[in-house]
Amino acid sequence: xxxxxxxxxxxxxxxxxxxxxxxxxxxxxxxxxxxxxxxxxxxxxxxxxxxxxxxxxxxxxxxxxxxxxxxxxxxxxxxxxxxxxxxxxxxxxxxxxxxxxxxxxxxxxxxxxxxxxx
Numbered sequence: 001x002x003x004x005x006x007x008x009x010x011x012x013x014x015x016x017x018x019x020x021x022x023x024x025x026x027x028x029x030x031x032x033x034x035x036x037x038x039x040x041x042x043x044x045x046x047x048x049x050x051x052x053x054x055x056x057x058x059x060x061x062x063x064x065x066x067x068x069x070x071x072x073x074x075x076x077x078x079x080x081x082x083x084x085x086x087x088x089x090x091x092x093x094x095x096x097x098x099x100x101x102x103x104x105x106x107x108x109x110x111x112x113x114x115x116x117x118x
Contacts, residue, residue, distance in 0.1 A: 030112050037114070046113040055110055058099065066091050 028045065037043060070091045074084035099106070 028112050029107070030114055035114070035116060037116070042117050044115040044117055046115055047110075051110050058106075063092055063095060066095060 067088045071084050071088035074087045075081060078084060
C-alpha cells in the first residue's frame, strides 16, 4: 500500500519559494487486509503506540547506548581516542546487519492496520 505524506503547506501556491513544503510517497506493507479498498480511497493507517516506542528503541536508543558504551570501554582500555572512536562507530555495522537478518521477526512486531474513514 502506498501512502502520500505531505505537510500542510505543500499545496500552497508559494511552495516553490519556500523550503518548508514536504511531499513524500511512502510504501508500507499491511499483512492483514480484510476489506476491499480502491485506489485513491482515503483510509486511516493504525499503528500501536507501544510498537512505535519499540521501533524508537531499536532504531535510535540501543545503537546510541552501544556506541557510547563501546567508546567509554575502549578509551579506558586502550587510551587511544582514534581507535576508540572508529571502534565505537564500527560496532554499528554488526548491529544493523543483525537487524536486517531479523527483519522478518520485526515485521510481526511492527504491523500496520487499515481502517476505513466513514
